[in-house]
Amino acid sequence: MKRGLRITGLVVACGLVSGLLIGCLVGCGSGKTEDYADPQALARLQGALGSASRLPDGFALQPQEAWRAPFTAANRNCRAVLAPVGGRAPARALTAQAAVTYQGDELGEQVGVGLARYAGSEAEGHIDDLAAALSDCRKVRSRGGTRLKLHELPLQDVGDEAVGAELRGKLNGYPYALDVVLARSGDTLVSLVHTGMAGVDRERTRQLLTAVMGMASA
Secondary structure: OHHHHHHHHHHHHHHHOOOOOOOOOOEOOOOOHHHOOOHHHHHHHHHHOOOOOOOOOOEOOOOEOOOOOOOOOOOHHHHHHHOHHHOOOOOOOEEEEEEEEEEEOOOOOEEEEEEEEEOOOHHHHHHHHHHHHHHOOOEEEEOOOEEEEEEEOOOOOOOOEEEEEEEEEEEOOEEEEEEEEEEEEOOEEEEEEEEEOOOOOHHHHHHHHHHHHHHHOO
């Protein structure tokens, strides 16, 4: 019975976000190798994200297309913070990027992951810019009754540097939660979102982050 209720809940959640919680393919930015300056780096990023074997229990092994927010934030800083995990990382000196989503077994649960590799030290500049954008994103609002409030997500010993936030509130009038983390591992920008309709467990987000940072260094 519990499994049946969970499946029913997932169907309802998918309807609430207009189908955006269901993907079908691995998303890798534009998906075309020739669009990037380093095809070999692209292949490595795609390979790292090709399996959920590193993730905690409760996530589908097959990755789906890049995560898309089920809302359009009115604040441009908020949009900038959520863009990398959707395969739209900052373009300056970008050599390769890949982004996927894994479905979880809780109501509306997903983890979106983005990896973007940069030439030189540009990854450092981009994480600084994104950290500044996050500090200026206090609330997320969009049409249709979406109101999310941001709180800092404390992070320790995550890559070379990292920032994160918890978003809690309503999506189209229904309870919604999202954790977002942006981190740097060497020349790679790592982005993660962990979503849920009923709530998001902070410890599970930390477990996911550990797994994703392992993917980035693979």
